[in-house]
Amino acid sequence: MFTEFQEISTRDGSISLRSLFFQENFHSLEGALKETEIKFINPSNLKRFKDKSVNVLDICFGLGYNSASLFSNLIKQNSFLKWYALEIDNKPLEYSLRNKSFKKLWDQKVLKIFKSLAQNCKYKDQFFECDILWGDARKTIYSIPANIKFDLIYLDGFSPQKCPQIWSVEFLEKVTQRLNTNGYLITYSSSAAIRKTLRNFGLNIFNIKPNFVSKNLWSNGTIAINIIDEKISKSNLSFTKLSSMEEEHLLTKASIPYRDPTLNSNANDIIQKRVKEQLCSNLITPKEWRDKWGMTK
Numbered sequence: 001m002f003t004e005f006q007e008i009s010t011r012d013g014s015i016s017l018r019s020l021f022f023q024e025n026f027h028s029l030e031g032a033l034k035e036t037e038i039k040f041i042n043p044s045n046l047k048r049f050k051d052k053s054v055n056v057l058d059i060c061f062g063l064g065y066n067s068a069s070l071f072s073n074l075i076k077q078n079s080f081l082k083w084y085a086l087e088i089d090n091k092p093l094e095y096s097l098r099n100k101s102f103k104k105l106w107d108q109k110v111l112k113i114f115k116s117l118a119q120n121c122k123y124k125d126q127f128f129e130c131d132i133l134w135g136d137a138r139k140t141i142y143s144i145p146a147n148i149k150f151d152l153i154y155l156d157g158f159s160p161q162k163c164p165q166i167w168s169v170e171f172l173e174k175v176t177q178r179l180n181t182n183g184y185l186i187t188y189s190s191s192a193a194i195r196k197t198l199r200n201f202g203l204n205i206f207n208i209k210p211n212f213v214s215k216n217l218w219s220n221g222t223i224a225i226n227i228i229d230e231k232i233s234k235s236n237l238s239f240t241k242l243s244s245m246e247e248e249h250l251l252t253k254a255s256i257p258y259r260d261p262t263l264n265s266n267a268n269d270i271i272q273k274r275v276k277e278q279l280c281s282n283l284i285t286p287k288e289w290r291d292k293w294g295m296t297k
C-alpha cells in the first residue's frame, strides 16, 4: 500500500521521492540534502557530542538523508552513537542503496551501516549501535527499551494534513516521554497544532530560523526542549524564541490538535474529528491571523 513512488530531482541536485499514496514529496523541492542540513543537522549542534555519547531517534527514516548526514558528522568527531529509527516502509531505504547519486554523497562507513540496516535491521561497531524498527511508529516505539532516552529526536513524517497519525497528541506524548532532560525534539513542521501540543506537555518551543525572512517564509521548523541549557541554546544560531506573530498563531483554530486516543485511527478519522472540533471552537481563524500579519497564503 505504501510502495508507489516517483523519483524527484531537487534544486540542489540531490534526489528524492514522491509518495503516490500520501500524495506528497519526501523533501522540499529546494533540495533534499539542503533540507536535512538546514532543518535537522544545523539545529542539532552536533559539536556538543564530540568524543562523547549521544542517543538519537529518527522517526520516519525514509530515504535516510537525516541519519546519513548525522552519521557522517558523528564519524568525523569520534562520537559514540546509540541510534533507533522507526519506519513503516523499507522500499525507500532499498531505493537509496540502489541510487548512484545518493550513494555518491556519503562515505563508505555510512553506506556500510545502511546496507546492514537493510539486511539485518541493525549495525554495531566500537562507536555505533544502530537499530531500525520496521512498522507503524505508533506500535514500534514500544519496542525501544524503556530505559533509553534520546538527546535528539528527529520527527520527519509527511505533513499533519496527509499523515496525522504521526502528529497526534497521544503519539507525540509517547515521543516526548523519550526525550532526555536537555534533549532536542526537532521537526520541519511549524504547524500551530504541533507547537501547541508540545508546549502543553511543558516543553520549551523554539523556531528554526528560515534561511531568508519573508512574510510567507517565517520558519524552517520547530525545536522542543524540556530544560534549556542557556549557554548552549544562546550559542545555537539556528533557532530562536517564537515571535509575537507565531505566538498568536497558537491562539487560532489551527492550534487545535490531532487526536488519536487508541493510537490506531486512520488518517481520515483523525482529520474529521479535528474539523468538527474546529467548527465548534471560538478561536480566530488562520485566515484572520494571516490577514492581520499581511501574509498572502
Ligand SMILES: C[S@@+](CC[C@H](N)C(=O)[O-])C[C@H]1O[C@@H](n2cnc3c(N)ncnc32)[C@H](O)[C@@H]1O
Pocket: 002, 025, 026, 027, 059, 060, 061, 062, 063, 064, 065, 066, 067, 086, 087, 088, 089, 092, 135, 136, 137, 138, 156, 157, 158, 163, 165, 166
Ligand atoms: C517525509 S518522508 C521521510 C523523509 C526522510 N526523513 C528522508 O530523509 O528521506 C516520511 C516517511 O514516513 C514514513 N511513514 C509514514 N507513516 C508512518 C508510520 N505510521 N510509521 C512510521 N513511518 C511512517 C513513510 O514511509 C516515509 O518514508
